[in-house]
Amino acid sequence: MKKLINKAEDFARETIEGIVLAHPESLKMLNENHHCVVRADEKKQGKVAIATGGGSGHLPLFLGYVGKGLADGVSVGNVFASPSAEVMHDIDKAIHAGAGVLHLYGNYGGDIMNFGMAADLAEMEDIEVTEVLGCDDVASAPKGKESKRRGVAGLLFAYKIAGAAAEDMLSLAEVTRVAQKTVDNTRTMGVALTPCIVPEAGKATFSIGEDEMEIGMGIHGEPGINRTKLKPIDEVVAEITNKILSDLSFEDGSEVSVLVNGLGGTPKEELYIAYRQVYKILQGKGIKIYRKYIGEYATSLEMAGMSVSLLRLDDELKKYIDRPCYSPFFEQSR
Amino acid sequence: MKKLINKAEDFARETIEGIVLAHPESLKMLNENHHCVVRADEKKQGKVAIATGGGSGHLPLFLGYVGKGLADGVSVGNVFASPSAEVMHDIDKAIHAGAGVLHLYGNYGGDIMNFGMAADLAEMEDIEVTEVLGCDDVASAPKGKESKRRGVAGLLFAYKIAGAAAEDMLSLAEVTRVAQKTVDNTRTMGVALTPCIVPEAGKATFSIGEDEMEIGMGIHGEPGINRTKLKPIDEVVAEITNKILSDLSFEDGSEVSVLVNGLGGTPKEELYIAYRQVYKILQGKGIKIYRKYIGEYATSLEMAGMSVSLLRLDDELKKYIDRPCYSPFFEQSR
Structure with missing residues (x-):
């Protein structure tokens, strides 16, 4: 294994530490937990918040799409592993600005389960949550079974477009509609x-x-x-x-x-x-x-x-x- | 050899063709020659022009540093091979805007020879040319022999800073001084x-x-x-x-x-x-x-x-x- 790393088990944490040290004006950890990263700038009250998340090892996906006109927070898993529902819930609470949260992420089993649990936790705290899944990989399921497809690089378009719609102060229903339309196309x-x-x-x-x-x-x-x-x-x-x-x-x-x-x-x-x-x-x-x-x-x-x-x-x-x-x-x- | 290419001998040309098709608002070929690439926008009369060049295979180096606030033209060689003095001269003539041309490139033998010949050709056409060589690699020669060192990634700083100085309408002598100071540091x-x-x-x-x-x-x-x-x-x-x-x-x-x-x-x-x-x-x-x-x-x-x-x-x-x-x-x- 030829890698420029320290201990394998520290890989995801040290990556996130490096990112937050490099870009403190843009990104910060929540609760000093490297699994939780949010925008460092002030929240815009009344803006729909966009949460994403997934395993490490795909940079710039997912963390790289947290920023102005993009997503607001990301749950970071270990390499190729889903982050937990708890960190997703911490992100939701941190980025919620009174207008609800869109969960926008790739169509993988572990992520769906954990984001689902996080949505239930949010509901108990009266945070409205919607969900759009990237499922753009045509090789992973046949035509007609689009909802079985994996989410891959095309997620970029959904972050870009949903993020711009949220920045435009569209409602949660509208941001969700625009994100879903992006995925569908x-x-x-x-x-x-x-x-x-x-x-x-x-x-x-x-x-x-x-x-x-x-x-x-x-x-x-x-x-x-x-x-x-x-x-x-x-x-x-x-x-x-x-x-x-x-x-x-x-x-x-x-x-x-x-x-x-x-x-x-x-x-x-x-x-x-x-x-x-x-x-x-x-x-x-x-x-x-x-x-x-x-x-x-x-x-x-x-x-x-x-x-x-x-x-x-x-x-x-x-x-x-x-x-x-x-x-x-x-x-x-x- | 695991590569996503067509014929090996077409690698450099097809790369440049792809780049120019992708970014026509920013970059264009001269004389339909993929060895010559310049900024696509209008020249600013009286601005010092910056020419660079070198072998292919190092993207974003060198071509990626042609743009606003950066270099103005690039001579593109085959993979790891110097471009010719003739294409360097074509670039100099195309980008010269009445204030002279800085040749800014890495410290490699073939490039030095060809840029030197291009400078002679420019002189015959009354285009003033100066030269600054990137030589940042401390591993390639000991302290005290800095001028023997190879130019590597640190060239980025020289493009960024010399390009900004040229955009500020500094004279050729001043842009050259600032570029050299960057290399020296x-x-x-x-x-x-x-x-x-x-x-x-x-x-x-x-x-x-x-x-x-x-x-x-x-x-x-x-x-x-x-x-x-x-x-x-x-x-x-x-x-x-x-x-x-x-x-x-x-x-x-x-x-x-x-x-x-x-x-x-x-x-x-x-x-x-x-x-x-x-x-x-x-x-x-x-x-x-x-x-x-x-x-x-x-x-x-x-x-x-x-x-x-x-x-x-x-x-x-x-x-x-x-x-x-x-x-x-x-x-x-x-």
Whole structure:
């Protein structure tokens, strides 16, 4: 296991300590508990609060999307493990500003159970809670079973848009509607070339041949839909993009936002070669790219691979995706 | 070789094509030549122009530092190879706005030769050219032989500060002085855990044991100063930081900017664990951290490893490092 770490069991805590030391003007721990991180700036009374959370090992996901025009607090689990309902409840109480809390997170069993318990705890304290689950990974369940799909990099769009809607002082029902609409219009598929190693486990999350790749693999190493020999990236991106386009109807002249996401170990150069091919495919179909994100947005430690996400836009989503936002991990000023 | 690419010989060109397709409002090719990339916005007459350049494979270096408040044009070589004097000259002519051109780049033999020839060509066309070389890597030559040192991640500081000074309409002599002062006050040292593979070579740049790391290794795999068994990151960061601090005098109460840079394959989590230790060491010595950068700023394809850079600040450098800047790869709005 080649990692730049201290003790494996300290990995998540030391990561969060480093982040809070680096960005005290933006992020702070609650109760000196590294599982609970919230915005450091003053709460805006009457604004809908957005809580997220999930396992560590995916930076910038989830913590990196806590900031102005984004989420307000995050529950931080150990690597690839759900945080507890108790810390989720502590976050809800801390960020609630009189207008309710949206739980916005990825569609994973442990997180659903714990966020559900946290919602029950909130109800007992008269904090209204709604929930939207990212489930953008088309490789993880067939069309028609969208609610069974895993949440992956496409969550970025939901944070961006729901965060902007909340900043606009929309009601909890409206912020929830806009977040759900974003999820409903987001599709992602990825490819993995190498596994990653969870520090405490000390061994690879899966094994794969030196000349193989797996298309559709999840960000925790969940099985994909097609293990093949290495192929040129243009072929891989075409397979991914066409699968996404066949899953959601895009009309000639429709507008999309594109996210090409690196899983941690993939050079930026390769992500731009991938974007080049996405661009050509969409251009060939008359689909316009409205705003694009290329880089590491949701990772899996040092895993090599990438994913492509498309968000189908309408005027409302365009308005919110264009708004500025700021976190130490994700800044949009134009 | 596990890479998401098409043909190895197309790697650099396809990368640049993807970048220019993604960011046409910010960057454009000259003469449809992917070796020449300049700012897409209007030139500001009378502003000193800054040209940089170097081999591909280091994104965001070098191309990512072309933008507002940064450099104006970049010559792009093949992977780890210098661009030619001819493309450097084309860049100089394209970005010159009547106030001369600063060549700002890393201290490597091929680049020095080619930028030197480009400077001669510029002189024949009455374009005044000055030169500042990044040479921040303390592992690459001993104290007293600073001019022999390689330029690595610390170049970020020189782009940021020289770019801000040029945006302030300082003269060529003044922009050059400020850039040189930045270089003179910047020190970097890194550690590598794995090699990278240059696409056209198809094999690792060096070999290293499964339980080894090399401290002081260069970003092209140049030998470091100490190959050891894997050690806890706190020990590695202490060794690096103390080496830097012994190379440049820092007084109690002095202020520095910190850069913790990932080499391409290292998770952000590990970079923050490294920052945590840098913070503790500097705090222990009464050195104040004024502004910090943590992420991938100068990479070596998929190499696992990281570096720490310190810039010793004075009021003038603080003024310029604080200025906003924008490129698609490096945005500072606050």
